[in-house]
Amino acid sequence: MPQQTGEATLVLIKPDGIKKSLTGNILTKLSETRFIIVGAKVVRVTTKLAEAHYQHLKDKPFFPDLIKYIQGKPYGPQYERVFALVYKGPGAIPKIREMAGATNPEEADSVSIRGAYGRITTKGVFENVIHASSSPEDAEREIKLWFSPEEIVGDLYPTKKVTLPAREVLEWA
Numbered sequence: 001m002p003q004q005t006g007e008a009t010l011v012l013i014k015p016d017g018i019k020k021s022l023t024g025n026i027l028t029k030l031s032e033t034r035f036i037i038v039g040a041k042v043v044r045v046t047t048k049l050a051e052a053h054y055q056h057l058k059d060k061p062f063f064p065d066l067i068k069y070i071q072g073k074p075y076g077p078q079y080e081r082v083f084a085l086v087y088k089g090p091g092a093i094p095k096i097r098e099m100a101g102a103t104n105p106e107e108a109d110s111v112s113i114r115g116a117y118g119r120i121t122t123k124g125v126f127e128n129v130i131h132a133s134s135s136p137e138d139a140e141r142e143i144k145l146w147f148s149p150e151e152i153v154g155d156l157y158p159t160k161k162v163t164l165p166a167r168e169v170l171e172w173a
């Protein structure tokens, strides 16, 4: 269940948005909402993460292309990443969703991010530049999928302490 600690939403600047050099432009637009950023990172998207994120579409014919798209596979290694952000504030979910625009970039309002910058490829992939959570349930599921509690500034959802078995991690040499 969504918590009362504040409304948070997941934004992904997708690989086509990064390739088109739209990151700054999108962040500027979103900053005008005055919502605060409580998490941000660049992510190399694994197949597992992509499939979990789009689990509701797994039976669609476009699913395999969608998974490759969110991983940036069509664009080359330097674009195989997304910029993941969590915005928080009153009404953040519907407001940012509205700014993102409709799923189909050809049908999206022309001043929305998807309407202004998205396209449908000749293969039928919706290159719609940005992801924005569409409901409180989706937002919570997606934020928990993309971010650990330690990567979020402040509290969003209840946490628990766990002790992990010893494992190797990378440190700066």
Ligand code: DAT
Pocket (backbone or CB within 6 Å): 054, 057, 062, 066, 102, 103, 124, 125, 126, 128, 131, 132, 134
């Ligand atoms: P949204 O991203 O607006 O929440 P969604 O969750 O229904 O939309 O779908 C996720 C992504 O899948 C969407 O951003 C683009 C792709 N997609 C959805 N419907 C599609 C279709 N009919 N053809 C091609 N891609 C589609």
Ligand code: MG
Pocket (backbone or CB within 6 Å): 134
């Ligand atoms: Mg969706």
